[in-house]
Amino acid sequence: MERLKPRTLSGFMELLPAPQTQMRRIMAVLRETYSRYGFTPLDTPVIEAAEVLLAKGGGETEKQIYRFTKGDADLALRFDLTVPLAKYVALHYNELAFPFRRYQIGKVYRGERAQRGRFREFYQADIDIIGDGKLDIANEAEIPSIIYSIFTKLGLTRFQIRVNNRKILNGFYAMQGLSEKSGDIMRTVDKLDKIGAEKVRACLLDEPLSLTAGQADEIMRFIAISGTNAEVLSALESYRGRSELFDAGVDELSTVARYLGAFGVPEENFAVDLTIARGLDYYTGTVYETTLLDHPEIGSVCSGGRYDNLAEYYTDRQLPGVGISIGLTRLFYVLSEQKLLNDALPTAPADILVLPMTDDLSPAVTLSTALRAAGIRTQLYCEAKKFKAKMSYADKLGVPYVALLGEDEIAAGKVAVKDMRSGEQALCTTDEAIARIREGVAALESGKIILG
Amino acid sequence: MERLKPRTLSGFMELLPAPQTQMRRIMAVLRETYSRYGFTPLDTPVIEAAEVLLAKGGGETEKQIYRFTKGDADLALRFDLTVPLAKYVALHYNELAFPFRRYQIGKVYRGERAQRGRFREFYQADIDIIGDGKLDIANEAEIPSIIYSIFTKLGLTRFQIRVNNRKILNGFYAMQGLSEKSGDIMRTVDKLDKIGAEKVRACLLDEPLSLTAGQADEIMRFIAISGTNAEVLSALESYRGRSELFDAGVDELSTVARYLGAFGVPEENFAVDLTIARGLDYYTGTVYETTLLDHPEIGSVCSGGRYDNLAEYYTDRQLPGVGISIGLTRLFYVLSEQKLLNDALPTAPADILVLPMTDDLSPAVTLSTALRAAGIRTQLYCEAKKFKAKMSYADKLGVPYVALLGEDEIAAGKVAVKDMRSGEQALCTTDEAIARIREGVAALESGKIILG
Numbered sequence: 001m002e003r004l005k006p007r008t009l010s011g012f013m014e015l016l017p018a019p020q021t022q023m024r025r026i027m028a029v030l031r032e033t034y035s036r037y038g039f040t041p042l043d044t045p046v047i048e049a050a051e052v053l054l055a056k057g058g059g060e061t062e063k064q065i066y067r068f069t070k071g072d073a074d075l076a077l078r079f080d081l082t083v084p085l086a087k088y089v090a091l092h093y094n095e096l097a098f099p100f101r102r103y104q105i106g107k108v109y110r111g112e113r114a115q116r117g118r119f120r121e122f123y124q125a126d127i128d129i130i131g132d133g134k135l136d137i138a139n140e141a142e143i144p145s146i147i148y149s150i151f152t153k154l155g156l157t158r159f160q161i162r163v164n165n166r167k168i169l170n171g172f173y174a175m176q177g178l179s180e181k182s183g184d185i186m187r188t189v190d191k192l193d194k195i196g197a198e199k200v201r202a203c204l205l206d207e208p209l210s211l212t213a214g215q216a217d218e219i220m221r222f223i224a225i226s227g228t229n230a231e232v233l234s235a236l237e238s239y240r241g242r243s244e245l246f247d248a249g250v251d252e253l254s255t256v257a258r259y260l261g262a263f264g265v266p267e268e269n270f271a272v273d274l275t276i277a278r279g280l281d282y283y284t285g286t287v288y289e290t291t292l293l294d295h296p297e298i299g300s301v302c303s304g305g306r307y308d309n310l311a312e313y314y315t316d317r318q319l320p321g322v323g324i325s326i327g328l329t330r331l332f333y334v335l336s337e338q339k340l341l342n343d344a345l346p347t348a349p350a351d352i353l354v355l356p357m358t359d360d361l362s363p364a365v366t367l368s369t370a371l372r373a374a375g376i377r378t379q380l381y382c383e384a385k386k387f388k389a390k391m392s393y394a395d396k397l398g399v400p401y402v403a404l405l406g407e408d409e410i411a412a413g414k415v416a417v418k419d420m421r422s423g424e425q426a427l428c429t430t431d432e433a434i435a436r437i438r439e440g441v442a443a444l445e446s447g448k449i450i451l452g
Numbered sequence: 453m454e455r456l457k458p459r460t461l462s463g464f465m466e467l468l469p470a471p472q473t474q475m476r477r478i479m480a481v482l483r484e485t486y487s488r489y490g491f492t493p494l495d496t497p498v499i500e501a502a503e504v505l506l507a508k509g510g511g512e513t514e515k516q517i518y519r520f521t522k523g524d525a526d527l528a529l530r531f532d533l534t535v536p537l538a539k540y541v542a543l544h545y546n547e548l549a550f551p552f553r554r555y556q557i558g559k560v561y562r563g564e565r566a567q568r569g570r571f572r573e574f575y576q577a578d579i580d581i582i583g584d585g586k587l588d589i590a591n592e593a594e595i596p597s598i599i600y601s602i603f604t605k606l607g608l609t610r611f612q613i614r615v616n617n618r619k620i621l622n623g624f625y626a627m628q629g630l631s632e633k634s635g636d637i638m639r640t641v642d643k644l645d646k647i648g649a650e651k652v653r654a655c656l657l658d659e660p661l662s663l664t665a666g667q668a669d670e671i672m673r674f675i676a677i678s679g680t681n682a683e684v685l686s687a688l689e690s691y692r693g694r695s696e697l698f699d700a701g702v703d704e705l706s707t708v709a710r711y712l713g714a715f716g717v718p719e720e721n722f723a724v725d726l727t728i729a730r731g732l733d734y735y736t737g738t739v740y741e742t743t744l745l746d747h748p749e750i751g752s753v754c755s756g757g758r759y760d761n762l763a764e765y766y767t768d769r770q771l772p773g774v775g776i777s778i779g780l781t782r783l784f785y786v787l788s789e790q791k792l793l794n795d796a797l798p799t800a801p802a803d804i805l806v807l808p809m810t811d812d813l814s815p816a817v818t819l820s821t822a823l824r825a826a827g828i829r830t831q832l833y834c835e836a837k838k839f840k841a842k843m844s845y846a847d848k849l850g851v852p853y854v855a856l857l858g859e860d861e862i863a864a865g866k867v868a869v870k871d872m873r874s875g876e877q878a879l880c881t882t883d884e885a886i887a888r889i890r891e892g893v894a895a896l897e898s899g900k901i902i903l904g
């Protein structure tokens with residue numbers, strides 16, 4: 001028979017068992033934390049009608065989208081989880097309770113140019129809170145507090161959630177008479193981290209923006225505002241009274257900063273930062289970015305913000321919301337590349353491998369059943385191989401424990417439990433084995449998922 | 453702005469929050485049980501190169517597949533989880549330990565004609581054990597014991613795992629000199645449940661099969677063998693000595709039946725059944741089907757078997773395996789239609805909704821943080837609405853508890869916890885609230901997922 005060379009498409013992450021287990025562990029923390037905050041899990045189709053997905057139309061997205069026909073249907077793969085959420089909320093509006101809080105961890109598709117660390121299929125992990133007509137500002141502080149909770153639980157300490165408010169930015173540019181250029185200016189200012197202040201100023205002066213030196217200086221002065229959160233907020237006070245929008249933004253940002261404290265987010269983990277704007281046009285208030293302080297080159301690993309109208313393409317209803325998205329596949333890739341994933345956590349498929357040393361497997365089956373009933377992940381080895389081959393399999397799997405069950409152990413109603421790390425071996429009753437493995441596995445599992 | 457009518461494609465399941473939570477609960481049982489048996493979680497891409505996915509080629513599959521191009525690439529969506537597994541194992545052979553045991557719960561795609569209860573996007577939940585060159589027969593008993601464990605945990609009692617062996621069937625037809633027609637005969641016999649014995653016999657006699665009356669009677673006699681597992685196995689003994697393949701099949705089936713007992717599967721939950729064959733050609737030994745005894749019309753909800761060569765299209769290596777697949781979306785749909793899902797289990801996004809009765813949310817935030825730290829799923833209600841609107845929201849969400857926090861409670865360092873089912877309200881300290889909610893939620897969660 002002719003063989004076909006097996007391959008996985010480039011831009012598609014396919015993990016080996018050990019890293020897959022690490023990925024799963026991260027996902028479990030996300031799911032558990034989102035649930036802890038009262039978000040309901042959603043699962044929308046990967047395929048949608050192309051016209052539904054592209055209702056907003058245009059832009060980079062349309063070029064990257066996977067779009068195809070099947071029979072008469074014009075279909076597309078979702079490129080984010082926000083558009084499907086908008087559709088979902090508009091479609092099921094009457095059956096939902098608002099504020100509607102959902103999380104979704106799902107794969108999305110973008111046919112980007114293949115490139116190291118760029119994925120065409122990748123997980124996003126989103127939370128959003130959608131209001132019906134109105135949504136209180138306190139939600140905008142809760143969202144980053146959830147991100148804080150997740151990152152802390154994962155083991156990260158050196159990260160910062162950066163918060164800004166688009167009303168402040170839009171208000172500020174309105175004061176300068178630059179409302180129409182504000183989008184382009186923000187995109188330029190957004191490059192500050194990458195190209196530096198000098199070049200940003202030059203871009204502002206250059207075509208097509210062509211600002212005056214006075215305007216550019218005013219902007220550079222504004223985005224240079226820094227210091228503690230209190231200092232930044234206080235500096236903003238001096239601009240008050242010239243734009244209602246600006247003043248509203250300062251009020252909101254102050255409220256968010258205050259509640260973030262109440263939500264238990266320490267000062268060092270969030271920063272009021274006037275330079276962030278988020279590219280997407282639909283953010284209208286608070287915006288977030290999250291950076292790993294020791295890896296600024298990664299950029300934001302978790303971003304989002306407040307929008308006034310989630311589903312305007314599908315419904316007349318005003319559905320304001322706030323949400324944030326973790327680019328999970330990319331985050332995982334980066335953590336892995338940077339060797340920040342804790343390899344000490346168990347990644348074997350089982351806590352213990354039961355190795356029968358007799359032809360009749362029944363006693364080993366009984367032992368395995370008892371271990372599983374006690375919640376221990378147990379693999380029964382069924383193959384008739386030599387002892388050495390069995391132990392080498394245990395090594396390759398990386399199981400922390402092996403149970404040896406031969407004639408002698410069976411006769412004594414015991415089992416020999418071997419700790420694969422220390423090499424120690426002990427003859428135990430089933431109950432003793434359970435206690436020993438439980439304790440050992442709990443110790444192994446107690447480490448943080450992410451280092452540093 | 454022009455609005456687009458939001459819609460979800462037909463054949464794509466999109467659940468409301470409450471059923472989605474039920475679905476998630478079922479998936480959690482699957483994941484946990486598979487892990488408990490030492491299977492590693494895999495997650496392969498939804499998109500593969502079309503030539504890789506269609507290496508086997510031909511058949512119904514090719515017509516149903518979602519296939520499209522992006523740039524130069526000829527792509528397709530996976531239509532099952534077995535072909536991607538074959539590719540994975542062939543591709544990563546050197547990095548895997550064999551037997552390789554993996555589970556995967558993932559969406560697959562088939563562009564079938566849309567029809568009630570037929571899905572184009574649906575979850576399969578697969579486990580497979582892949583050997584390198586060899587794989588012991590005991591694995592073929594472990595697989596159905598896992599299915600037994602899952603169904604029992606879900607709450608089902610009236611189900612039966614039906615087991616047969618293709619070697620017995622192939623050997624039997626060889627004895628009759630009907631090897632070449634055996635595939636077609638088995639497909640005919642497979643209709644026994646649907647069309648009855650008379651019509652099956654007629655089909656055997658008719659073209660294109662055109663069996664003699666003697667052959668047809670022999671077959672009808674064979675498939676009529678029934679009774680307890682011991683009785684069926686004993687009836688098979690009388691055919692021994694005429695086909696090595698048949699004898700090997702009887703040995704295997706007897707071994708599987710014996711080990712199934714050791715694995716703790718009660719007689720009433722598995723049946724040796726000579727009528728099942730499974731359509732797929734690649735099964736070579738043990739085959740399984742699982743039926744809900746009170747809903748035979750549903751057909752098999754979980755099927756699989758032993759195959760000798762998982763990845764023959766990608767590698768010369770002999771990789772025998774055994775696996776089983778639950779058609780999760782269809783199972784969920786049927787359970788839901790039959791009202792077999794236990795509605796008494798909580799489906800609200802939170803265990804408790806915290807309702808602040810003061811303008812300053814800080815005390816409510818502090819309470820929420822404490823509840824969450826204790827593992828209680830807590831939603832903080834941030835909106836400035838009237839009390840009645842708040843309570844009506846709690847009702848709509850279906851949260852089992854509400855925490856009321858007004859000036860008086862805050863001053864007393866307490867919180868009023870209302871049980872939404874009984875209507876009872878109690879003034880508690882935070883610790884008392886935690887204990888009360890934990891206990892109440894545990895009681896609510898203690899029910900079975902599936903009724904009957």
